[in-house]
Amino acid sequence: MTIWYPYTQMKTMRQPLSVKRAFQARLELDSGDVLIDAISSWWCVIHGYNHPQINDAVQKQIEKMAHVMLGGLTHDTALQLAEALVKITPPKLSHVFFSDSGSVGCEVALKMAWQFWINKGEPKKQHFIALKKGYHGDTIGVMSVGSDDESMHTTFQGHLPKQFFMEPENITELESLLSQHHTTIAAMIIEPLMQGAGGFLLHSANYVKEAKSLCEHYNVLFIVDEIATGFGRLGTLFAMDQVGVSPDIMVLGKGLTAGYSGMAATLATSEVFDAFYDNSPEKAFMHGPTFMGNPIACAAALANIHIFESTPVLASIKTIESVLKDELSGMQSQKVKDVRIKGAMACIEVIDPSLLKDAQKIAQERGVWLRPFDKFLYTMPPYCTKEEDIRHICHVMKSIL
Numbered sequence: 001m002t003i004w005y006p007y008t009q010m011k012t013m014r015q016p017l018s019v020k021r022a023f024q025a026r027l028e029l030d031s032g033d034v035l036i037d038a039i040s041s042w043w044c045v046i047h048g049y050n051h052p053q054i055n056d057a058v059q060k061q062i063e064k065m066a067h068v069m070l071g072g073l074t075h076d077t078a079l080q081l082a083e084a085l086v087k088i089t090p091p092k093l094s095h096v097f098f099s100d101s102g103s104v105g106c107e108v109a110l111k112m113a114w115q116f117w118i119n120k121g122e123p124k125k126q127h128f129i130a131l132k133k134g135y136h137g138d139t140i141g142v143m144s145v146g147s148d149d150e151s152m153h154t155t156f157q158g159h160l161p162k163q164f165f166m167e168p169e170n171i172t173e174l175e176s177l178l179s180q181h182h183t184t185i186a187a188m189i190i191e192p193l194m195q196g197a198g199g200f201l202l203h204s205a206n207y208v209k210e211a212k213s214l215c216e217h218y219n220v221l222f223i224v225d226e227i228a229t230g231f232g233r234l235g236t237l238f239a240m241d242q243v244g245v246s247p248d249i250m251v252l253g254k255g256l257t258a259g260y261s262g263m264a265a266t267l268a269t270s271e272v273f274d275a276f277y278d279n280s281p282e283k284a285f286m287h288g289p290t291f292m293g294n295p296i297a298c299a300a301a302l303a304n305i306h307i308f309e310s311t312p313v314l315a316s317i318k319t320i321e322s323v324l325k326d327e328l329s330g331m332q333s334q335k336v337k338d339v340r341i342k343g344a345m346a347c348i349e350v351i352d353p354s355l356l357k358d359a360q361k362i363a364q365e366r367g368v369w370l371r372p373f374d375k376f377l378y379t380m381p382p383y384c385t386k387e388e389d390i391r392h393i394c395h396v397m398k399s400i401l
């Protein structure tokens with residue numbers, strides 16, 4: 001096997017399906033079969049495949065230039081995207097650092113928060129608070145803020161920097177941690193409202209709001225990882241729109257380019273930015289991915305934002321949510337532990353993971369691409385998925401159980 005596939009024991013892996021082309025919410029396989037993609041290719045292809053407007057924007061950009069470095073050079077597409085992101089995200093975020101994947105976008109956020117305190121003369125503030133069952137990527141720095149128990153990275157436990165892990169909704173626990181350890185803590189990082197890879201776990205807007213205000217009180221920066229929740233997934237453009245407060249740092253990825261190319265953006269407030277803005281070179285932020293601000297990715301991201309501005313995407317997400325609720329909520333069975341639905345996301349948590357052993361195959365036979373993991377059978381369809389297709393996805397999920 002020449003390709004080393006992700007998250008998989010290569011020896012026992014089922015042969016991956018080969019995709020010939022894709023359009024709207026559909027994948028056409030080499031075999032000729034066509035599947036509804038119920039998970040938007042790891043949640044990122046939010047407007048479906050082969051979108052005419054995004055195709056057009058990308059093609060126009062390629063004719064100008066496919067890439068140019070962002071060190072010493074700049075370009076209008078990146079500038080336009082940075083301005084557009086500042087405009088649509090919470091009000092205090094005003095500076096954009098581009099990178100090429102969500103993991104790196106979160107690494108940038110942590111490094112930025114850590115150096116913020118170094119620049120302010122508080123080098124002891126170098127630890128992070130994260131949530132139990134959180135996920136912020138696969139690189140070494142962010143593995144340390146990923147779930148501390150039964151996670152996919154347990155192999156490395158004990159060798160990563162030690163961080164603090166909190167139970168979502170438990171504000172008392174957070175307050176007591178902050179009151180004891182705030183002098184050594186740089187920032188708290190969370191996936192607001194929904195922890196995706198940890199099992200599509202939901203927590204309240206109120207918890208996020210109170211956590212942010214406690215962090216502020218104890219001089220700890222507040223980072224939100226909206227890589228999965230951003231760009232409409234939970235029914236509003238960003239999860240933080242439901243919380244109603246501005247974080248200090250926000251990370252976007254996945255849906256940012258509507259799945260057209262790898263890109264992340266780490267946004268910061270002026271307060272964060274100003275701690276680096278100085279005559280001394282040591283205070284500069286020493287980070288710069290080769291492909292940061294890639295013009296093709298920027299063009300796709302601008303087209304994505306334009307689609308949100310010019311078409312009723314949020315209304316389609318509302319419709320998807322009501323269909324998901326209609327089909328799946330209140331589902332009762334001895335096999336089901338919980339059903340969680342929010343925006344264009346539905347997750348059935350089963351009691352016994354072995355129930356999902358053949359789920360992918362059963363779904364495939366019925367024309368749907370699902371990829372459950374652990375105890376979680378979920379859908380996060382593209383927002384253009386038609387109502388009858390959403391119903392079909394739900395019927396297939398139910399039939400698996």
Ligand SMILES: *Cc1c(COP(=O)(O)O)cnc(C)c1O
Nearest residue numbers: 101102103135136137196227228
């Ligand atoms: C997917 C994801 C990441 C990692 O992004 P990559 O582009 O895969 O590196 C980080 N945080 C969250 C919340 C994610 O869902």
